Amino acid sequence: MNPLPGAESATLELPPPDATAIACSKRLAEIIVEQIELCGGVIGFDEYMRMALYQPGFGYYSGDSIKFGASGDFVTAPEISPLYGACLARQAEVLIEQGCAARILEIGAGSGSLCGQIMESLPALRHYQILDLSAALKQRQQRYLRARLSAERFSRIEWLTSLPEAFDGIVIANELLDAMPVHILQKQDDWRELGVGYDGGRFAWQTFEPAREALQAIRAIEARLGELPPDYRCELNLNLRPWFKALAQSCRHAVAIIIDYGFEQNEYYHPARAHGTLGCYYRHRVHSDPLVYPGLQDITAYVDFDASADAAEAGGFAITGLVAQHRFLIANGLLDEAQRLSACADVRAQIAVAQQVKTLSLPQEMGQQFKVLAMQKNVAFDMPAMRRSHARG
Numbered sequence: 001m002n003p004l005p006g007a008e009s010a011t012l013e014l015p016p017p018d019a020t021a022i023a024c025s026k027r028l029a030e031i032i033v034e035q036i037e038l039c040g041g042v043i044g045f046d047e048y049m050r051m052a053l054y055q056p057g058f059g060y061y062s063g064d065s066i067k068f069g070a071s072g073d074f075v076t077a078p079e080i081s082p083l084y085g086a087c088l089a090r091q092a093e094v095l096i097e098q099g100c101a102a103r104i105l106e107i108g109a110g111s112g113s114l115c116g117q118i119m120e121s122l123p124a125l126r127h128y129q130i131l132d133l134s135a136a137l138k139q140r141q142q143r144y145l146r147a148r149l150s151a152e153r154f155s156r157i158e159w160l161t162s163l164p165e166a167f168d169g170i171v172i173a174n175e176l177l178d179a180m181p182v183h184i185l186q187k188q189d190d191w192r193e194l195g196v197g198y199d200g201g202r203f204a205w206q207t208f209e210p211a212r213e214a215l216q217a218i219r220a221i222e223a224r225l226g227e228l229p230p231d232y233r234c235e236l237n238l239n240l241r242p243w244f245k246a247l248a249q250s251c252r253h254a255v256a257i258i259i260d261y262g263f264e265q266n267e268y269y270h271p272a273r274a275h276g277t278l279g280c281y282y283r284h285r286v287h288s289d290p291l292v293y294p295g296l297q298d299i300t301a302y303v304d305f306d307a308s309a310d311a312a313e314a315g316g317f318a319i320t321g322l323v324a325q326h327r328f329l330i331a332n333g334l335l336d337e338a339q340r341l342s343a344c345a346d347v348r349a350q351i352a353v354a355q356q357v358k359t360l361s362l363p364q365e366m367g368q369q370f371k372v373l374a375m376q377k378n379v380a381f382d383m384p385a386m387r388r389s390h391a392r393g
């Protein structure tokens with residue numbers, strides 16, 4: 001997830017939403033306040049984030065706002081360039097050639113761009129399934145893909161309402177884990193959890209005794225990495241274990257490719273990262289106040305790739321590896337694909353393609369902070385692009 005190049009970070013100078021957007025946000029705020037009152041005055045930040053993003057009809061991902069691309073709030077890799085889908089299609093082809101079922105399940109498909117790119121790049125793909133929490137995005141994906149693809153290709157796409165049973169094929173999730181609700185912990189004398197209350201006029205941070213699971217998780221991290229300093233604040237994604245368990249249960253013979261921005265644990269919970277990784281995106285401004293404009297801005301946290309890999313293993317996957325996005329894309333033909341795209345383009349388009357390659361792969365852009373975690377269930381396919389893993393596998 002990126003703001004557009006040149007967008008500045010801003011805390012207070014957010015462009016004002018229009019009247020309809022403000023009305024939706026106010027209605028969502030009322031629903032959240034009801035929940036806070038029902039819970040005795042405070043809800044965990046995870047609950048606030050879940051409602052702000054996914055409350056039916058009003059949450060950021062459940063509502064009608066544009067979200068992706070130049071006229072939305074942020075851009076993701078498939079919105080930046082078709083090269084991204086072309087590289088993932090190449091990776092899928094490598095797996096299909098080894099006997100993997102020619103089927104993709106994409107979880108959290110956003111605008112549908114990645115699906116369109118892969119369907120166009122990989123005619124061998126017989127079946128593409130999409131699972132997305134957001135009914136509004138599902139409709140948008142259907143409109144977009146019907147217009148983009150031939151009727152025959154479009155007919156190969158199926159929208160699911162839950163994980164499939166006995167899935168054989170390739171699972172892809174791009175920037176899904178960063179959109180999962182997180183708990184926020186802060187170290188005072190001991191660990192406290194940050195929650196959200198309401199002071200009559202606005203949402204306000206409050207602390208409370210952390211849930212047992214959160215406390216166990218952060219203590220395990222400190223036991224492994226060393227004690228974290230006073231006032232340290234960080235996020236924990238406690239959805240990882242149940243989510244990977246459910247995914248592993250739904251997979252029979254499958255490879256899962258999870259791509260997101262994040263760190264391994266020693267970097268994620270580094271003492272210097274004392275304010276956590278939470279970020280809010282609103283019209284290409286990045287800021288750190290999730291309590292303003294509920295439902296109108298995206299809220300995300302970086303992914304803890306060690307916790308993700310542990311959760312995947314506990315669920316029943318074997319980890320293939322974790323590599324930086326630039327390595328994965330280059331090994332899957334990024335430069336060849338760029339050359340092909342440039343071959344019959346005019347100079348302007350060639351410059352645009354060169355810029356896209358840079359954005360996707362340079363370490364200071366998306367190349368290093370975005371990582372690819374690959375895993376397999378009941379298969380052991382060779383994935384050359386996942387070799388030279390600096391972490392696992």
Ligand SMILES: C[S@@+](CC[C@H](N)C(=O)[O-])C[C@H]1O[C@@H](n2cnc3c(N)ncnc32)[C@H](O)[C@@H]1O
Pocket residue numbers: 061068076077078079107108109110111131132133134137173174175176179180
């Ligand atoms: C940050 S967007 C990324 C969209 C797209 N993959 C991209 O890269 O442009 C997160 C997407 O995941 C969906 N989502 C979030 N949690 C989900 C879940 N548990 N199951 C399915 N979809 C989910 C959201 O509705 C949204 O489409």
